[in-house]
Amino acid sequence: MSRRKFIKNIAGASAALTTGALASPAHAARKRFVWKLVTTWPPNFPIFQEGVKRFAKEIKQISDGRLTIQVFAGGQLIPPLQTFDAVSQGTVQMGHGAAYYWAGKVPAAQFFTAVPFGMNAQGMNAWFYYGGGLELWREVYKPFGLTPFPMGNTGVQMGGWFRKKIEKISDLKGLKMRIPGLGGKVMAKAGVNPVLMAGGEIYTALERGTIDATEWVGPYHDLRLGLYRAAKYYYYPGWHEPGPTLELIINSKAWASLPRDLQLIVKTSATASNLLMLSEFEAKNLEALRTLETRYKVKTREFPAEVIKTLHQYTKITLDEIAAKDKLFSKVYNAYEQFRTSNDAWNSISEAAYARARKL
Numbered sequence: 364m365s366r367r368k369f370i371k372n373i374a375g376a377s378a379a380l381t382t383g384a385l386a387s388p389a390h391a392a393r394k395r396f397v398w399k400l401v402t403t404w405p406p407n408f409p410i411f412q413e414g415v416k417r418f419a420k421e422i423k424q425i426s427d428g429r430l431t432i433q434v435f436a437g438g439q440l441i442p443p444l445q446t447f448d449a450v451s452q453g454t455v456q457m458g459h460g461a462a463y464y465w466a467g468k469v470p471a472a473q474f475f476t477a478v479p480f481g482m483n484a485q486g487m488n489a490w491f492y493y494g495g496g497l498e499l500w501r502e503v504y505k506p507f508g509l510t511p512f513p514m515g516n517t518g519v520q521m522g523g524w525f526r527k528k529i530e531k532i533s534d535l536k537g538l539k540m541r542i543p544g545l546g547g548k549v550m551a552k553a554g555v556n557p558v559l560m561a562g563g564e565i566y567t568a569l570e571r572g573t574i575d576a577t578e579w580v581g582p583y584h585d586l587r588l589g590l591y592r593a594a595k596y597y598y599y600p601g602w603h604e605p606g607p608t609l610e611l612i613i614n615s616k617a618w619a620s621l622p623r624d625l626q627l628i629v630k631t632s633a634t635a636s637n638l639l640m641l642s643e644f645e646a647k648n649l650e651a652l653r654t655l656e657t658r659y660k661v662k663t664r665e666f667p668a669e670v671i672k673t674l675h676q677y678t679k680i681t682l683d684e685i686a687a688k689d690k691l692f693s694k695v696y697n698a699y700e701q702f703r704t705s706n707d708a709w710n711s712i713s714e715a716a717y718a719r720a721r722k723l
Contacts, residue, residue, distance in 0.1 A: 396621065397431045401450070403443040403460035405563040406436040409587060410643050411609070414515060415459045418611075418636045422628055430625050432457065443561040447612070451507045456617040459514065462500075462610050463544030464559075468507075470685055471695040473545050475500045475511070476607050478699065479678040483606035484516040484641050485714070486706045491608070494702045499695055508615045512633040515609030515640035518648070520601030521585065522666055523578035524569065524594035529666065532673045541565055541577040545681065546603025552677035562588070569593040578603065581644065582651035591659045598664050602674060609640065 400419060404412040412434075419432035435455075437443030446458040447465045462469075463476035475496070482490065490496035491513050500511050523542070529535060536554030540547075547557030558574055568574045570593040577594070578601065579585050591597070611633050618626070655661040666674075686693035 393429065394622075395429050395431070396625070397433065398456040398617065399433050399435065399440065400457035400459065401435045401437070401439075401441045401446050401455050402458065403437050403446050403464060403561065405561075406439065408436070408562065409584065410640055410647075411459075411515065412436055414636055414640045414643075417639075418514070418632055421635075422632050425628050425632070426625055430621070430628070437561055437563070443563075444559075447507070447509075450612050450614050451509055453508075453614050453616065456614050458612045460610060460612075461543075461607065462511070463607075466544060469503060469691075470689050471503050471692040474695045474699050475503075475610065476544060477546070477604040478682075478703075479546050479549050479603045479605075480675050481605055481699070482703050482706060484518050484608075485606070486703065486710070487516065487606045487608050488513065488637070489706060490699070490702045495698065496702070499698055503691065503695065504612070505615075510613045510615050510618045512611040512613070512630065513608050513637050514611035514633045515637055516644075517580050517604070517607050517609075518641055518644050519581075520578065520604045520607065521581050521663075522598035522601050522603075523576055524585070524590045525576040525596040525598060526569075526572075526594045527575070528596055528664075529598060529670060531667065532670050535670075538575040539573070541568065541574050541579075542603065544603070545678070546578070548681045548685075549603065549674055549677045552681060553674065566590060566593060581648045582655055583644065583647040586651045586655055591655055591661050595661075596664060597655070597661050598666050600666070602666070602671060608637075611636075 400415065402412055402415055404415070406412065416434050419434050423431050435441070437446070441449045441455065443460075444464060446460050447468065449455050450458040461476045462472040465472050477487075487496075491500070497511075497513070504511050523540070525538075527534070532553055535550065537556070538554075539556045539558055540550060541558045541560050542550055542555070543557075543559050547555075547559070550557055558568075560568060562579070565574075565577050565579060566588050569577050569590065577590065579588060579590060581601075585591070585597075613629075621629070652663070656663070682696060686696045
């Protein structure tokens with residue numbers, strides 16, 4: 364009898380534990396989420412779109428299917444340049460693009476992609492993760508109900524493709540050039556008519572002469588887009604985008620609905636994607652450049668020193684003018700410059716010094 368009573372008590376205790384577990388917060392956290400993520404990139408676009416799809420696939424695996432992210436390329440669900448609004452309004456939960464695309468809505472957002480003659484990818488990551496940049500970014504996006512994360516970087520870009528030679532600053536005057544962000548505003552000071560268009564439209568516009576020049580990314584993507592067939596002059600360096608960061612944006616209400624462990628999975632996966640995308644660019648750009656030079660006889664050209672010097676001067680004028688009219692822009696500008704100055708001082712005796720040493 365004592366043995367039967369003992370077994371009965373054990374069974375009762377197990378049932379109680381099981382019932383408690385089913386009603387516990389841990390069980391509630393097993394809720395499954397199905398989200399939509401829209402991008403500004405064309406379908407199957409290497410590194411960019413493919414990197415986002417890898418991000419979504421790995422999150423599903425790591426979360427054991429608790430968070431499924433359906434990825435849509437630009438135009439498949441939302442027009443590419445409406446990504447910001449779609450996520451802000453809650454039409455979709457996530458988006459991927461570049462913050463400078465939203466300069467018309469939030470001028471200060473441009474600092475979170477790239478600043479002409481500013482920090483490279485290494486400096487941008489340092490600012491975001493350990494220099495207060497990410498906190499500032501979230502402050503800027505908060506009124507729009509968005510939570511941003513760095514997720515990708517192209518590294519230093521090329522200066523762009525031109526249908527004519529650029530030998531002096533006056534050669535830029537009157538050109539129609541696809542160039543977004545602050546770089547476009549600086550070019551406007553030189554007499555360029557900057558044009559903002561999605562990646563899928565660039566080749567046709569350049570080939571037909573709708574635009575006279577374009578910056579895109581770097582050799583790997585420029586080769587795949589076939590820009591060498593539409594313009595013969597390929598310039599460097601990418602003074603306008605020395606370390607352009609890509610962004611993951613999440614609707615803040617949707618973000619708050621995720622359990623903490625899923626938030627951590629998203630945060631960690633975005634950080635991993637940030638590193639992987641940059642690394643892939645670094646690995647593939649030189650190989651693509653060699654193909655452009657050997658197979659397609661493309662000759663790269665360095666911007667003349669006079670052009671670079673003048674554009675540098677125009678950059679300072681442009682930033683100061685916008686800061687004088689926009690308090691939020693001014694706030695981010697000051698924070699960016701403070702960190703950049705510190706970063707440059709360290710870089711002068713670390714990376715830059717090492718680069719000089721290698722040439723001895």
